[in-house]
Amino acid sequence: MRILIAEDDLASRIFMKKFLSKYGDCDVAVNGLEALDAFLAALKEERPYHLICLDVMMPKLDGLKALKAIRDIEQQKGIDGQRRTKIIMTTALNDKITITNAYDAGCEAYAWKPIEIDKFIIVMGKLGLI
Amino acid sequence: MNSNDVETLHAPGERCNADSLKKQLNYLHELPFLKQGLDATKSMILILNTCRQAIFANKAFLTMVNMKESSELIGKRTGEIISCVNACAAPNGCGTAAACKYCNAVNTVLETMTTNGESTGEFSNINTINGYEQNINLSIHVAPLQVQGEMFFVVSFADNSDSVRKRMLEQTFFHDIINTAGALKGIVGLLKDDVPEKIKPEVEFVEKAFKSLVEEIQSQKYMIDAENKQLVLQLTKSETSGILKSVSKLYEGHDVAISKTLILDDHCVNMHIYTDQRLLRRILGNMVKNALEASDDGGAVTLGCSTEKDGNEWLIFWVHNDQYMDDRVQNLVFQRSFSTKGTGRGLGTYSMKLFGETFLKGKVGFFTNQGQGTTFYIKLPLQQLANE
Numbered sequence: 154m155r156i157l158i159a160e161d162d163l164a165s166r167i168f169m170k171k172f173l174s175k176y177g178d179c180d181v182a183v184n185g186l187e188a189l190d191a192f193l194a195a196l197k198e199e200r201p202y203h204l205i206c207l208d209v210m211m212p213k214l215d216g217l218k219a220l221k222a223i224r225d226i227e228q229q230k231g232i233d234g235q236r237r238t239k240i241i242m243t244t245a246l247n248d249k250i251t252i253t254n255a256y257d258a259g260c261e262a263y264a265w266k267p268i269e270i271d272k273f274i275i276v277m278g279k280l281g282l283i
Numbered sequence: 284m285n286s287n288d289v290e291t292l293h294a295p296g297e298r299c300n301a302d303s304l305k306k307q308l309n310y311l312h313e314l315p316f317l318k319q320g321l322d323a324t325k326s327m328i329l330i331l332n333t334c335r336q337a338i339f340a341n342k343a344f345l346t347m348v349n350m351k352e353s354s355e356l357i358g359k360r361t362g363e364i365i366s367c368v369n370a371c372a373a374p375n376g377c378g379t380a381a382a383c384k385y386c387n388a389v390n391t392v393l394e395t396m397t398t399n400g401e402s403t404g405e406f407s408n409i410n411t412i413n414g415y416e417q418n419i420n421l422s423i424h425v426a427p428l429q430v431q432g433e434m435f436f437v438v439s440f441a442d443n444s445d446s447v448r449k450r451m452l453e454q455t456f457f458h459d460i461i462n463t464a465g466a467l468k469g470i471v472g473l474l475k476d477d478v479p480e481k482i483k484p485e486v487e488f489v490e491k492a493f494k495s496l497v498e499e500i501q502s503q504k505y506m507i508d509a510e511n512k513q514l515v516l517q518l519t520k521s522e523t524s525g526i527l528k529s530v531s532k533l534y535e536g537h538d539v540a541i542s543k544t545l546i547l548d549d550h551c552v553n554m555h556i557y558t559d560q561r562l563l564r565r566i567l568g569n570m571v572k573n574a575l576e577a578s579d580d581g582g583a584v585t586l587g588c589s590t591e592k593d594g595n596e597w598l599i600f601w602v603h604n605d606q607y608m609d610d611r612v613q614n615l616v617f618q619r620s621f622s623t624k625g626t627g628r629g630l631g632t633y634s635m636k637l638f639g640e641t642f643l644k645g646k647v648g649f650f651t652n653q654g655q656g657t658t659f660y661i662k663l664p665l666q667q668l669a670n671e
Contacts, residue, residue: 162459164466171473210458245461246454248508249515265517267465267497270472 159188185214296375468493548587605656
């Protein structure tokens with residue numbers, strides 16, 4: 154499995170990479186723009202990511218905007234249904250508007266920080282990733 | 284009114300001429316109690332004409348802008364009075380520069396002019412006071428006022444800089460600290476299995492310390508979110524025994540449990556429920572912590588759950604110790620900031636009610652008597668717990 158972790162907080166990045174490395178090859182991005190570049194590069198290589206973990210609050214391009222951009226690109230390229238990359242939003246914010254917007258923009262799941270490993274594994278299982 | 288085309292990038296730029304202004308001032312002078320009434324209030328009030336020029340300011344407003352008399356600001360617009368940095372960015376003053384499109388001080392007034400109804404907004408503004416740029420946050424309320432057939436606008440301001448700063452601080456502080464502390468807790472948890480046996484106890488201690496730290500931060504965040512009505516419920520399926528065990532585990536090694544015993548009742552009802560475990564664990568955790576703190580050395584605290592029927596069916600989680608609560612404590616125990624442990628404490632019992640009743644739709648209460656001690660409980664409707 155190819156995994157992209159987009160996270161601006163260093164400690165969170167280290168934690169997510171250490172945790173998710175058990176399940177696949179992890180790349181990291183420190184902002185939404187880098188995440189979008191990595192997503193496009195993976196598509197170009199025809200080795201798309203199976204899972205992208207997108208932090209909501211990130212510099213340059215926030216997680217919600219990156220999510221919308223990824224879904225737009227997939228739509229333009231005719232990537233739909235199960236072929237779409239699974240996206241789990243991660244955030245320390247839990248306001249209703251952000252959550253609603255994330256689901257409207259097409260994320261598969263939403264994980265509140267601090268990430269609970271057991272719950273995260275269950276969600277990956279439900280998404281058919283493991 | 285000078286109705287020539289006046290250059291603007293947002294609101295109309297034309298102003299009333301001196302004669303019109305004089306006439307408008309006379310209208311107000313003819314309303315004998317207006318000035319006395321508005322001066323008697325602590326709200327900062329301006330009255331504007333249809334060109335958004337001030338024709339009156341009450342004492343509180345004059346104090347805010349360091350002026351002595353209304354005459355100093357007659358004919359000026361709000362931004363010009365409060366020395367907004369954009370008020371001189373365009374030749375026709377406040378409201379006409381490009382940046383004014385995003386200014387709620389202008390837009391709220393324009394809204395009332397369009398709808399003829401009241402409107403409310405919040406604006407942040409950079410103004411120059413004594414040569415230094417300062418940021419102010421004001422809330423603004425605009426109401427139309429008709430005098431002798433002419434429209435005016437009563438604009439009241441309240442300084443909400445403190446609440447805006449508090450809101451920003453809360454959001455940034457909690458976001459950043461939960462991010463980092465939560466991740467550190469996770470890293471230590473993952474490292475625990477990799478470290479040599481020799482340093483395992485220290486790593487376990489660090490993990491436990493991070494867990495407590497994160498719990499404490501989250502509990503503050505939940506409460507602020509709950510008070511701001513922004514708390515989002517996370518309903519998940521769980522077992523009552525699992526919830527009780529996790530609460531018991533959290534406190535059995537806690538400082539407050541030293542020389543005391545925490546007992547999990549043998550007759551607990553075990554069933555699957557759909558609830559927000561974070562909140563329920565928080566409520567029970569506070570009950571256990573308070574009961575342990577109130578107990579004497581050697582005392583015991585019992586934690587359990589049972590069901591009850593009284594027309595409705597209830598699931599009851601309860602925490603008991605053998606201490607009696609006196610009459611004063613009984614009457615004040617759920618008040619915010621009431622504590623038997625000194626000032627600056629007392630959010631635990633208050634948050635039990637807030638989370639348990641407002642969010643989990645249950646009932647939080649207690650029984651106390653001198654012979655048997657005190658039992659705090661939360662009753663949750665079973666029917667509600669059965670729904671996903």
